[in-house]
Amino acid sequence: MKTRMIGTKIAAALLISALLGTAAAQHLRIGVDGGLARFTDETSSGWNTGYSLGGHIFFLPTPMVQVGLRLAYDHWSPQNGIIINGLPGGAVDLTSSGKVSNTEIVPTIRLATAMSAMPLNIFGQAGAGLYLYNSDVTVSGTANGNSFSVSTTTTSNGNFGVNLGGGLSLGKQSSLAVELFPLYHWIFHGSTTVQYFTLSLAVMLGV
Numbered sequence: 057m058k059t060r061m062i063g064t065k066i067a068a069a070l071l072i073s074a075l076l077g078t079a080a081a082q083h084l085r086i087g088v089d090g091g092l093a094r095f096t097d098e099t100s101s102g103w104n105t106g107y108s109l110g111g112h113i114f115f116l117p118t119p120m121v122q123v124g125l126r127l128a129y130d131h132w133s134p135q136n137g138i139i140i141n142g143l144p145g146g147a148v149d150l151t152s153s154g155k156v157s158n159t160e161i162v163p164t165i166r167l168a169t170a171m172s173a174m175p176l177n178i179f180g181q182a183g184a185g186l187y188l189y190n191s192d193v194t195v196s197g198t199a200n201g202n203s204f205s206v207s208t209t210t211t212s213n214g215n216f217g218v219n220l221g222g223g224l225s226l227g228k229q230s231s232l233a234v235e236l237f238p239l240y241h242w243i244f245h246g247s248t249t250v251q252y253f254t255l256s257l258a259v260m261l262g263v
Contacts, residue, residue, distance in 0.1 A: 064188040064198065084263040085114045085229060089237075091256030093130045096240075102139065104158070106132035108254045110160065110187045119170035119229065126183055126219075128160040130254065134193050142206045144199040154193035154207075158243070162219060163227070170229070177229075179237075181221040187217035189250060217243040230262040 093106040110128025117123065134152040137259040140155035169177040189212045223237025235258040243250040 070073055076114030077095040080198065082114045083101055085112070085116065085260050086263060087122075087235070087258050089128075089235070089256040089258030091254055093252055093254045094257070095132065095250075095252045097251040099145065102135055102247070103132045104135055104138075104248050106130060106156075108256060110186075110256070112164065112258070112260070114166065115228070118169050120168055122166035122168060122179075123195045124164055124166075126160060126162045126164045126185075128254075129163075130158040130252070134195075136238075138195060139205065140192070140193055140208045142208065143195060143197075144204055144206075146259065147197045147199045147204070150195055150197040152193065154191070156189075156191040156193075158190070160217075160241075161188075162217070164219075166228075168225065174228055177225045179225060181237065181239065182218070182220050184216070186214045187241075188212055189243055189245055212245065215243050215245050218240060227260075228229045228262065232262070233260045234258070235260055 060108075084213065088111045089251050092111045093108040094100070108128055108130045110126060112124055112126050114122035114124035134153055136152050137150045137153050162183040164181060164183035166179045166181045168179035171177055191208070191210040193209075194205060194207040196203070198204070216221070219239045219241045221237055221239035223235055225233050225235045227233030237258065238253065238255045241252050241254065
């Protein structure tokens, strides 16, 4: 796992360097996006629907190929009654606080249609890179007539993850476009795999 993380960081650094080196020669697209985030693994019932805020930068070797980087921040809050390790037996009147947050640093490739006669195009997108996944949750309640509070914290220096999705683009690649795209994410966190889904609306600008 450690070797894989070092390789991921090196790959991300090389991609950023390539983007900067080709910026003058290639058509660039940059944009920001925001939307909903939802866990889809076995823990999903304990979490509220969250949000995702991010951005992309792409350069276009050809009109149908876009290579770049996705940066994003994802956030979720726990539902009352969420079950965490360490709760006493017979716990009732549970209240929860805290968050799970995740930062994505993901080299990304898109394959898109390039129909100049129409403002509507479709694209597929895939990425693999670094996910900084952290959680800090506190559950309070009553057990056997006594009050209690239990906390759990997970801090990540970075996990390898991948995403896959696609979407619709309305506008022109060379100027302004609005995009709607879902992405499905897998984070390989120790012996478990965290899975979640994002649905984002983006504004992209050709430079």
